[in-house]
Amino acid sequence: MISKALLAASTKPMILSFLREGESYGYEIIQSIRKISGGSIEWSDAMLYPVLHRMERDGLIASEWKMSREGRPRKYYSITAKGRTDLEADMKQWMKVHSALVQLWKTAKASD
Amino acid sequence: MISKALLAASTKPMILSFLREGESYGYEIIQSIRKISGGSIEWSDAMLYPVLHRMERDGLIASEWKMSREGRPRKYYSITAKGRTDLEADMKQWMKVHSALVQLWKTAKASD
């Protein structure tokens, strides 16, 4: 179970990274992220859908309703140019924090 | 400037990692983290002090008032056994998310 704070920090960059590979829809995103993380990341739909709505409102992704063969409507999302730019910034931020954390862990180890 | 969400996810493990090297106090923690991160991580005192209070309430750290030579009172914090255990769990969680993110970034790169 990933903590709420870590979830909040990683959801947006993960969605943008995933959509960079091609369009997808909410339900599929949840399944794919679970698979990619080896089961350690379990997103709830009640968390994800508002996130997708916010990201679309902010122009990071765009949506389009499509009908699947089974007759179920799906809302497909694709990444926008703004979303790609935002992802690049997110990745840099993430790496800065990750580097600082790793450095702190190493330092502590060395003094053990 | 690190985003609010990423800050919220990294503050606790960073404080615990830092205190694992020895006791410290709020003001010094802010300066040290800024230095360690090369200036990219700037914590505000209004963010940090409530975090320290919560962590103490949760038994992850313990505090003790001490007087510095200049006469200024400082509240020194030290990590507890529970804090060390919590940090280990945080590190595992962080690495799970980090691995998933890195994998997504690699996949995207490969398909470029």
Added chain:
DNA sequence: TTGCATACCTAACAGCGTTAGATATCTAAC
């Protein structure tokens, strides 16, 4: 027709960073 997977959505609540304050000491400059 019952149950499960698929597929989407929203409202109330709780936790936490931001903004904007407050208080107090020490040191250096004017």
Added chain:
DNA sequence: GTTAGATATCTAACGCTGTTAGGTATGCAA
């Protein structure tokens, strides 16, 4: 001596976001 900046801690109101707990609807298998 008093002004300014660094040191050192704290709190209240606000906004954002995940959680909990619901709701709606279709397709398929038992």
